[in-house]
Amino acid sequence: MTTLRVGARTSPLARTQADWVAARIEARGVPCEFVGVVTTGDVDQRALTQIGGTGLFVGAVRSGLVRRTIDVAVHSLKDLPTGAEPGLRIAAMPEREDVRDVLVGSTLDALGDGARVGTGSPRRAVQLQAWAHRQGIDLQVVPVRGNVDTRIGHVGSGALDATVLAAAGLRRLGRLVAEGPDGRCRVVSAGEGGTPEDGVVAQLVPTDVLLPAAGQGALAVEVAEDNELPELSAVDALDDPATRARVTAERTFLARLEAGCLAPVGVLASLHASPPSGTGDSQAQDLTLDAVIGRTIGSDVAHPAVPELLQVSLTGAVSQARQLGTELAEQALSRLGHDLRR
Numbered sequence: 313m314t315t316l317r318v319g320a321r322t323s324p325l326a327r328t329q330a331d332w333v334a335a336r337i338e339a340r341g342v343p344c345e346f347v348g349v350v351t352t353g354d355v356d357q358r359a360l361t362q363i364g365g366t367g368l369f370v371g372a373v374r375s376g377l378v379r380r381t382i383d384v385a386v387h388s389l390k391d392l393p394t395g396a397e398p399g400l401r402i403a404a405m406p407e408r409e410d411v412r413d414v415l416v417g418s419t420l421d422a423l424g425d426g427a428r429v430g431t432g433s434p435r436r437a438v439q440l441q442a443w444a445h446r447q448g449i450d451l452q453v454v455p456v457r458g459n460v461d462t463r464i465g466h467v468g469s470g471a472l473d474a475t476v477l478a479a480a481g482l483r484r485l486g487r488l489v490a491e492g493p494d495g496r497c498r499v500v501s502a503g504e505g506g507t508p509e510d511g512v513v514a515q516l517v518p519t520d521v522l523l524p525a526a527g528q529g530a531l532a533v534e535v536a537e538d539n540e541l542p543e544l545s546a547v548d549a550l551d552d553p554a555t556r557a558r559v560t561a562e563r564t565f566l567a568r569l570e571a572g573c574l575a576p577v578g579v580l581a582s583l584h585a586s587p588p589s590g591t592g593d594s595q596a597q598d599l600t601l602d603a604v605i606g607r608t609i610g611s612d613v614a615h616p617a618v619p620e621l622l623q624v625s626l627t628g629a630v631s632q633a634r635q636l637g638t639e640l641a642e643q644a645l646s647r648l649g650h651d652l653r654r
């Protein structure tokens with residue numbers, strides 16, 4: 313039996329995700345070992361919007377697959393460029409974690425005029441500005457990046473009133489605790505307890521306020537197409553078809569817009585039972601794709617001109633995930649007059 317070398321970045325989240333995948337492969341009787349890979353995104357501390365380009369975090373991990381220093385790569389799907397990578401295939405998209413963003417440092421209704429919210433994500437910035445506009449408050453969105461603790465540190469020091477992170481990452485790290493009504497929760501330090509008194513006040517943000525990034529909360533487990541180790545069938549078995557359908561629709565939408573992970577685009581696919589059709593097909597599932605596009609592309613994240621959002625939505629058969637993504641993108645592009653594509 314060959315031990316599969318499972319590669320990922322060395323950040324705490326990447327390591328936790330790789331261990332999560334490795335444990336599931338091992339549950340199928342195949343031993344694994346972790347191989348850490350350092351990437352450009354980890355060593356370059358400039359704002360992500362400045363370094364530019366997609367796939368910053370995944371390039372080095374992928375080249376490990378090609379050079380065969382690893383057999384399996386684990387990525388956050390959100391960080392994976394939408395284009396297919398020649399010679400590689402996504403063997404599994406395991407069951408998705410929480411898709412929502414979480415506001416850390418404040419609840420939504422405690423944000424008042426002039427509140428400083430840190431995010432380097434144009435998607436989050438434009439949706440927060442639009443939400444604040446609807447509430448009649450004036451938010452200051454401050455561009456920040458860095459890991460969870462750096463960002464939460466800015467809240468603790470008073471430099472920011474709040475920051476926004478993906479709930480999935482915090483959950484995987486065991487740092488999102490004490491969930492109560494309206495998604496109120498706490499974010500605790502690594503290793504800290506989980507009583508309601510610990511940590512920082514936080515709130516899971518409903519998706520009608522913040523639509524997530526394509527693939528948020530999901531993992532991509534990637535392998536080289538020409539790696540013929542029989543042990544890799546344990547990796548294919550981790551695929552969750554519902555997650556794959558949803559993520560495929562979201563990523564096709566993003567790809568058709570020719571928008572990368574830094575575009576002001578939120579998109580979420582959800583599965584639900586189809587309305588009765590009279591054909592007796594009780595198993596039929598529909599997929600609804602909701603998306604928002606900020607029209608402030610190219611402008612300063614901190615000071616978007618107008619918090620204007622285009623909202624689009626489409627429902628169809630789950631088997632048509634790719635087509636739904638393309639169709640919704642075409643609808644959005646025609647309404648935008650193609651100005652997203654520069």
Ligand SMILES: NCc1[nH]cc(CCC(=O)O)c1CC(=O)O
Pocket residue numbers: 388389390391476477478480481527528529530
């Ligand atoms: N862009 C960085 C990134 N990529 C994946 C996650 C978290 C896990 C996920 O969304 O699946 C994060 C951090 C964040 O956005 O807060």
